Amino acid sequence: MATKIPFVREIEFTYGQPQQVSPLIRRVVANNPGPFTYKGTGVYIIGHGDVAVIDPGPDDPAHIDVLMQALRGERATHILVTHRHLDHSPAAKPLAELTGATTYSSTIPPNPSECVGMRLEAEDDHSFKPDVEISDGQIFKGSNWTLEAVATPGHTTNHFAFALHEENALFTGDHIMGWSTTVIGPPDGDMTDYFASLEKVRDRHYATLWPTHGPPIREVGPFVQAFIDHRLDREAQVIAQLQSGKRLIKDMVDVMYADVDKRLHPAARHSVLAHMIRLVEMGRVGCDSPACVDSEYWLRGV
Numbered sequence: 001m002a003t004k005i006p007f008v009r010e011i012e013f014t015y016g017q018p019q020q021v022s023p024l025i026r027r028v029v030a031n032n033p034g035p036f037t038y039k040g041t042g043v044y045i046i047g048h049g050d051v052a053v054i055d056p057g058p059d060d061p062a063h064i065d066v067l068m069q070a071l072r073g074e075r076a077t078h079i080l081v082t083h084r085h086l087d088h089s090p091a092a093k094p095l096a097e098l099t100g101a102t103t104y105s106s107t108i109p110p111n112p113s114e115c116v117g118m119r120l121e122a123e124d125d126h127s128f129k130p131d132v133e134i135s136d137g138q139i140f141k142g143s144n145w146t147l148e149a150v151a152t153p154g155h156t157t158n159h160f161a162f163a164l165h166e167e168n169a170l171f172t173g174d175h176i177m178g179w180s181t182t183v184i185g186p187p188d189g190d191m192t193d194y195f196a197s198l199e200k201v202r203d204r205h206y207a208t209l210w211p212t213h214g215p216p217i218r219e220v221g222p223f224v225q226a227f228i229d230h231r232l233d234r235e236a237q238v239i240a241q242l243q244s245g246k247r248l249i250k251d252m253v254d255v256m257y258a259d260v261d262k263r264l265h266p267a268a269r270h271s272v273l274a275h276m277i278r279l280v281e282m283g284r285v286g287c288d289s290p291a292c293v294d295s296e297y298w299l300r301g302v
Helices: 061-070 092-099 191-203 220-243 249-256 262-281
Strands: 019-022 025-029 042-046 050-054 075-080 102-105 139-141 146-151 160-164 169-173 208-211 285-287 297-299
Touching: 025 061, 042 208, 061 092, 075 092, 075 146, 092 102, 146 191, 191 220, 191 262, 208 220, 220 249, 220 262, 220 297, 249 262, 262 285
Parallel strands: 050 075, 075 102, 169 208
Antiparallel strands: 019 025, 025 042, 042 050, 139 146, 146 160, 160 169, 285 297
């Protein structure tokens, strides 16, 4: 039986209005809903007085004005970016210019690809360059908050989450979301890395996960394990499709994702490709070279 993920989709908010969601966390949801952003980009403001901003969102004047209103009377010292996609990082530069805050993110470049048309999902924000490169375990401090950079590659090579020590909470970016599974789209997305990052988050026993899109996740251990089990189920489904004689990813997705919005099928093909690359690396699957969405695949020994 396939793993059933206990998705959390209910979220109460009003566009343009900051919301206090915990003693140290405020959230502002940008008005950029869509098939990859759900209700919009959730921007988190951490602390009081001297504050940090996590994933400032799109470079939209109305959205930035809302953030500036939310920061009135306070000083933004840190702008932290989980990864450089256009729904996460573009507001970092204008917000930093307005507030004097320092911007922080990974500077690991996206993985290259030999395949044609491999970029998908939210496009990379090539213009964003942080003031400071971050590393796993790096600590950022304010007067009443402590954040730790937690490397969580998988969705992208340069993806980081941020742990708020005072509330044992983790801001997960797109690594783990309550409303949907995460797109792992090669070449930059890596399924083997994603499995390792899921296990890393699970084993740290956070009390709450705060994704950039959607509501918080409170039952963290079982939820993350369900994500791991779901991916293992998908891997088994890929093998079953290969055993049935299918050799093209698009044919597999039509069966495996028959109940999923067809607008998301291109993303699903990339997730299946990520599984396929992992299986090729494990020696269980053979393929045309290089491993691309339209390559042919077969089980080794079959």
